[in-house]
Amino acid sequence: MTNHFIDMVNADVVMIMGSNTAENHPIATKWITRTKERGALILNVDPRFTRTSTFADVYCKIRSGTDIAFVNGMINYALQNDFIHREYVVKYTNAPCIIREDFTYTNGLFSGYDPAKRAYDKTTWAYELDGDGLPRRDETLQDPRCVYQLMKTFFARYDPDTVCRITGSPKDDYEKICRHYTSTWAPDRVATWLYAMGTTQHTHGTQNIRAYSVLQTLLGNVGLAGGGINALRGESNVQGSTDMGLLFHILTGYLGSPTVPDQKLADYLERLVPKTRDPNSANWWGNYPKYITSLTKAWWGEHGTPENGFGFDYLPKAAGNCSHISLFEAMYEGKIKGLFLFGQNPAVGGPNSNKERAALDKLEWMVAADLFETDTSVFWKRPGVNPADIKTEVFLLPACSSVEKEGSVSSSGRWVQWRYGAVKPIGDSRSDLWILDALAKSLKEAYAAGGTFPDPIVKLNWDYGSGREIDAHKEPDVHLVAREVNGYFLADKVVNEKSFKKGDQVPSFAFLQDDGSTACGCWIYCGSYTGPDKKDNKMARRDRTDAPNKIGLFPNWAWCWPVNRRIIYNRASCDPRGRPWDPKRWVIRWNAETKKWEGDVPDGPWPPEEKHPFIMRPDGYAALFASALADGPFPEHYEPLESPLRNVMSGQQVNPAIKLWHVDKPDMNPIGDVSQFPIVGTTYRVSEHWQAGAMTRNVPWLCELMPDVFVEIGPALAKIRGIKSGDRVIVKSARGQMEAYALVTSRFQRFHCGEHVVHQIGIVWHFGYAGLATGDSANLLTSHIGDANTMIPEYKAFLCNVERKVVPA
Amino acid sequence: MSNLSRREFMTLSGATTGGALLASLALTTESAASPRLALKTDGTTETSTICPYCGVGCGLIVSVRDGKVVNIEGDPDHPVNEGSLCSKGMALFQIAVNDRRLQKVRYRAPGSDQWQEKPWEWALPEIANRVKATRDATFKARDGDKTVNRTEGIAGLGGAALDNEECYLWSKLARALGIVYLEHQARI
């Protein structure tokens, strides 16, 4: 989230699209309903009328997988009616920048497409540069090659009739959404955009978010209180686990994982450090060398020397994509022999469950740490298999729950909050911290006697106060880990006129060094633990005093990355002279007398006109035109991989840059056809269960509320299929089938898309064969197909069929 | 009034206690002041925590007596949830106190149809041996003329339910082992 949960109370309009907030983030509704009480409008766009829709002022239905058409239409509405915050757009975005003459768009494809590679050469997706190497700009926005004019032409194709023909939305509702939302172009009105997995889980998920961001930026809603782009994250620490780099493509703090061409630190920096010639661009990622060097120094300490790139040479260099789907494809091919699981349950949560479960059968060993038996850890005794045929060794380790250990978690709003052990671990259970510490010690011991490339292991900097031997009753000191994550000086050093001693904590990332004199486990957490004592742990703060601007920042409650900044891109909340666009809910403001910013921690200390506000962008401008993504500089509508309709926007049916697993690896990856599977299926969660279910399907109070898996079906389809509420139904896709109860509800309505009628059903995906409440997994139906940029699976739109289960007489 | 939070309602009610008490006397024939009843949280130690379910980050208070959790409810001082909780957060008690929780290391041998309980002292070196054997067998030092130093045969999944410090140690250890198939819930 650019903003945070309490900040929703500052919004005049709240758009909830791609999120079912009431069910998946119920307490966020506290702040949404509170701003509604204040007179704000709540808009909700969803294929189904949900618990979130019940408090929306306008609900508009949408066929799954058509967000881009919907939002591009909203962008068109804003551009055609000039409902844009012009000064913000001119000064803070790349709307005035001139794009190269040879950049084109034709019939669903941008220039540079190579059909053989299914990838773009993005050379033409670039600015025209002036003599100083800076982008040419036309601040009158008149130049036909400026981004603004290109957008006007590009988005004009998304007129209301075309949009509603694609999305199946009633035109009245759609136009209401356009009108209300774009009303926030005025500087003293603001809208927030809330989204979640309904947005990301598509073959064009990243471009869905792009479309939202483009609209928010045109309206001048980014950086303001009550504004921003807010991804509501679904797990208590999925923000923190991402920050800590538990993804193949990133190390901690969003530093890129080394790849094969990055043979040396210099190669890596050459590839990743952005450059600018604009003195007014802060280009914050120019600090990359400090962050990566401090990271590898934290990991290998004195063994990280200038000769080995401060430890960079110990890092593995990955080839290609190693994301979840690729990982399971490799496992299915027998390439992966051993699997660690820390609280993840892919037998239920992964796409194409039949294939992922079959892949597990091929493992030599699995080590799973969890609170309960999960569907994945008991995969060898799942229904339909003979355990004798499965040769995998499984080690199931009992893990502590959150109330039996101490540490921090990062909320979706980037608040890093400390929690404490209330009771001792139950039985032999241990914290994951203890398990990892013990595992590291065991491996160090195993490699001390030799082995392949032992250095990164035996030389790994690992001392968390639990002694050399493994002691079942001695927890590692979590504060030592937290202090390493924050960072410390490795030598006496003077930085920014301040003197530091070896061993001092680094006060903030502005003090990190690229010469090996600082260690920092995660640069964006630098400032979270700034001294040697527990009182220096800012994540544990509990002071409820609000900041002087009284917009609910609560700057002394816990700590927030980066540098306790509660609203990021907040320089954009002011005009170029540092005066808030909206003085009544200002985030920061420039005090001309003290020459300082007041309010939230600003995005950098420089005076207002000295730096462009979007400091993480190399050019400092918000990117209405973006060359970073794989599938286009503007969002363009394509149909989901499995769709009942042809793409009416172009001849390009699906996202041209996605990997086609069913073509590359056809085994167990079939794709369905509309003649066999005429219905759109989607999957989702409910308030009473959580993710793959281990922590709710084992909780009796929650099983009582939601005991069984069910499929929601609209009345029209139910009538055609002869299905009543409470019937058992079979849902089939090209990948598999499942059985569930039917819940026939008017909350699901068919879609009229031009001359076509599309029926959609929805399936709750929390269920599996392990636990107290069991049922078939919805992911038996979903596919190994992912987004062009992230490879997040397309869970939200696929083809299926539903029939009443015939009970033999 | 519409902007009053529940907390303010309580305060306001407290401020008018005198009048309310008189009013309640007039409305009922029962005695005015009922004796305080014992609370299950009386005499407990309170610890603050953060909800382990979704990403909103609500605060909770865990009440403990004699080393046992007796109550978990919302933390009224927490600025995000102000004491409130959804059905999942409210059910955290049944995570802390639940017979289905794993309490022993379990091991499943190849082809077996059941678990065996094992001590940690047995499991850790056994796991380390498996990891070392697989790493050493599948380690790729070079790819053509390039140094890659990666372990191709081991994958890691998970972390979104772990604490930051735990995630950090896993990120660090996995990279030291050369693991590149490192993923978690954020991807799906």
Next chain:
Amino acid sequence: MKAMLIDTTRCVGCRGCQVACKQWNGLPAEETQFFGGAGYQNPRDLSSKTWTLLTYNEAQVGDHYDWVYGKLQCMHCQEPACAASCPTSAMEKLAEGPVVYHTSRCLGCRYCMLACPFQVIRFDWFSANPYVSKCTMCADRVLSGQEPSCVKSCPTDALVFGDREILVAEAHRRIEENPRKYVHHVFGEREVGGTCVLHLSTVPFELLGYRSDLPEKSLRRWTEPAMKPIPYIVAGLSLALGAVAWIVSRRDKRMVEKWVKQVKEMQ
């Protein structure tokens, strides 16, 4: 006198309240199946293990379709018929608002169940030494100056707790400010002499499962004189009425038996 205002137009249906009740009061989960009622409702009904229950009702509201929630629980009457009907004063109305019961005084006669105009009192079939049970408004918390557990859990202030007269005024203010949003009636303000649980709704109260045919006068005026001589004949009557209650609730009991059996099998 304290009371609870339930404004279901603010409810988002998360059911924090339903679990909060079980958590604080130590009530076990029921074994349920699919859905016990419309929408996502579970369990099927209030019981000795479920003192409050959220209902999910699909309805046409004005020109648009909606999904409205209701919350079932003891209404904590100002002049409770259950207390009046109780031969041993096991049911007691506290000055602070809650209607509580004293298990040590309870004979198990279940008159209260029959007397309750809202039919919220349930018998504990599960126990060898059974009592009636129902929502107590978390009297233990209320007498310590805290809110009931369900109220505290509510994220959107669909449930608020406070002095009854303040909440009645607040309820009327909401209706006046939003006359198109609400049914122009504060359910519980006058029903059976007034209750300490007040409801606001956007749809007619019958749709949420509340009775619209209740008199404004307290039922106590009828039940109390009749019940005064009861302690002398209690044994006979309690048997007779007990049989009636048993017949009425035998479906409950069958469910419980099934549940016990399943629990035993699990063990």
